[in-house]
Amino acid sequence: MSQKGKCGIGVNTEGPPHLQPGSTVEIKPPEFGYQGAWYTATIIQRNTPIPSRRFMVQFTHLFQDQKTGERPLRMFSVSHIRPQLPPLRPRKFKQGEDAGAYHKYGWWEGVILQEWNNGNYLFMFHSDNHSPKYVVFGVNQLRLHRTWFNGYWVPPVQESELAVEEVQREEEYNEGDLVEVRNDEDGSNRSWFAAIIVKPVGNKRYLIQYVTLETEDNTDFLEKEVDTSHIRPRPPDIVVPDQFVMLDQVDAFYKGGWWKGVIIKVLSGDSKYHVYLATREEMEFKHDELRLHQDWIDGKWTKPSPAKRRTMSQKGKYTIGLGIEDPPHLQPGSRVEIKPRGFGYRGAWFSAIIIKRDTPIYSNHFVVKFTDLYLDKNTGTRPLKKMSIVFIRPQPSPQRPRKFKIGDNADAYHMNGWWEGVIVVELQDDNYVFLFHSEYQWPKCLVFGVSQLRLHRTWFGGYWMPPALESELDVEEVQREEEPTKITMEMEELSEGALVEVANDEDGFNRAWFAAIIIRPRPPDIPVPDQFEMLDQVEALYKGGWWKGVIINVLSEDSKYQVYLATHEEMEFKHSNLRLHQDWVHGKWTKPSPVI
Known part of the structure; x- marks a missing residue:
């Protein structure tokens, strides 16, 4: 969590979603007269210092100043705070409930x-x-x-x-409503501009008048006809009583509109900040030119959370809030299958590794390295290739050998790829005659054993069609781990795989505790062919260990970077002292993902 309770990359104080600023909660005040009741309130920020378990809140109905009409901010322990229960249907009660x-x-x-x-x-x-x-x-x-x-x-x-909430009709805006309008014209990059509804014009369209954009002759504010998909209500205010903090997701007021960005530097004087915008520009803004970012989704305002609102850098890794979300199989280091368009490869899927999303960030092409194709015999290396997303799909899970019927669509493993075709004859000893679909494959038919075949599936809309049943999946043999060094302590003996925390009391570590497992493998290397990008999640070699952080500045000389570490330190590292961040979860290496 940041100091305001929002989730930032690499800070080990993340809290549950209901404790993020702007969230509506229920609080049980300990004061006389309120004991035994839960009252609605809004989370303003986590109290400082960051590890504090107290939050600053503002009640919805209590403690209103009769003279000013304002409600003061109050501090409460997390033990007195809980989420707001969702609306419930009326129900029957029984005696004693x-x-x-x-x-x-x-x-x-x-x-x-x-x-x-x-x-x-x-x-x-x-x-x-x-x-x-x-x-x-x-x-x-x-x-x-x-x-x-x-x-x-x-x-x-x-x-x-749960109560059935009435779905608001799309055309529910009235004349005079204050709204925000998305501008998709060149240079606007999906920014939002304040506007007023002039009138509905039918067919889910409205005539709006901008509040900040003027006509070319500067005689009046610009009017425009837009449809409801480009309109949203004005977001509610979220109070930021002190200041924004590193990696807060914000909207910056720029060129008359609100542009999404991330705080990458907090300046000491005059409450100013460096913001990295979704346009890939780094600019300086005053405190009053920023607001906390919110999204209008399914008729509700939502705030970014660690499970849902992290987005991609150019390498496809999840960073904080820059607009493009790639599915997990398109993250760097992921194994995929690709159907090349070159003559001689059409009709087959070959395994490859995602290196990064091609630049610019909105490109639908990815830089990949094939596992078995395009080997340079002189150097023994495989060149990087650029492939469109339409020819990339996840690598299917290993499947058990199975019986096939004549006419089954299948894939046959041949010449380092999975070729599409159909079963035409069943032979003895689990062998089959396979007919290739590709017009360029010769011979047209070959005999394959059952271990060289798999049922053909299509990747469509993020799902395999037909879906793979659990009974079809192969049981992968779990690789035995090397016997770890046995560690004996005076009070207890730690066994293999035990979860522990190790304290390091040496100077400079500030009595930090490091979560550990008796043994874990070294993470696989993920190639970074050019350089790291802004907001990439990395690990930096520092004081003999790998420390999680975020790239906040790419320096032009000597391939160096400024990294904001999870310790809230900002330090400079060489390219060779950084690696892409991965997590060891349930016996597998995983890259940052949105189930953030």
């Missing part, structure tokens, strides 16, 4: 004593300080009592309990 009753702007804990007529219930407050002790509530003022425990509601909220 624990419930919550909405009373005086809060949800009070209590119990159902008796069912009355017309969907009303006699409710007893648990709080000893509440008077009266018994009140009659209607079913719409009651909900089943739940406890927030270790990140889950107890009892869980079933889908059948």
Whole structure:
């Protein structure tokens, strides 16, 4: 988490989504008169220092100053904060059920004593300080009592309990509404501009008037007709009481519109910041020219979270918020299958490794290296190739040998590739006559054993068609790990694979604790043929170990980079002292992904 509770790359203080700034939560104040009730509030920021478990909040209904009408910011421990329960359908209650009753702007804990007529219930407050002790509530003022425990509601909220929210029609904007309009013209790069709805013109289109863009003769504000896909409401304000912090995702006010970017430097004076925009420009902005970034998705405002809103750098790695999200199989280092267009290879899929997304970032081409093709006999190396995304698909999971029927569409492994074709004859000993689909393959038919064949599947819309059943997948033999060095401690013996934390008390480490496993393999090398890019997630060799960080500046000389480490230090590293970040999860190396 950053100091405001937003998730940044490589900072080990990430919190759950409901503790991000701008999130609506429920809080149980400890003050007399409020004990026993949960009140809605908005998270403003995490208290400093960063490891603090206290948050600054603003209540929705409580503590309003009668003179100014404002509600002060207050500090609460995380133990008094929980997510806001989703809207629930009205339900029947039984005598003795624990419930919550909405009373005086809060949800009070209590119990159902008796069912009355017309969907009303006699409710007893648990709080000893509440008077009266018994009140009659209607079913719409009651909900089943739940406890927030270790990140889950107890009892869980079933889908059948959720209230059915009415979907807002697309043409729900009225004359005079304040909105923001996306501008896709050259140079605007999907920026958002404040506007006013002038009138609907039919067919899901509106006439709007910009608030910041003027006509060519500067006599009036520009008017334009746009459809609803280019319109969204104005985002709610999220208070930033102190300052933005490194790697905050923001919108910057520039050329009359709001442009998405990332804070890459906090300047010490005058509350100014260096922002790396989605246009790949680095610019300086004042505090009042920035706002926290939010997205309008399915009729709701959402804030970037570590599972969902990380996006890609030019190499396809997930960084913070720059607009293009590639699926996991297109990340650098991923093994894929590619169908080359060259004569002699058409009709077959060959294995390759993704190196990076081609520049510019919006290109649909990727730089790849084939595993078995294009070997230079003189140098023993394989050149990098540029391939369109339409000829790239994930590498299918290994499949068990299976029986085929005549007419089955299949792939046959031949000359280092998987060739598309059809089974035409079944022979003895699990052999089959296979007919190649390719017009350029000769001979047209060959005999293949069952271990050289697989059922043909098509990669379409992010899914394999037909889907691979679990029973079809091959059981991969788990490679035995090398016997680790046995570590004996006075209090206990650590066994192979035990999860531990190791303290390093040497000068300069500040008594840091390092999470460790008794042994893990070294990560595979991912080639970086040219240079690292802005906001690439890397690991830097520092003090004898690899420290996670983010590239925040590419220096022009000597292939050097400024890296913002997870320790909140900004340091300079050579290219040779950096590697792309990978995680060792469940026995496999994984690259940063959006299930962020």
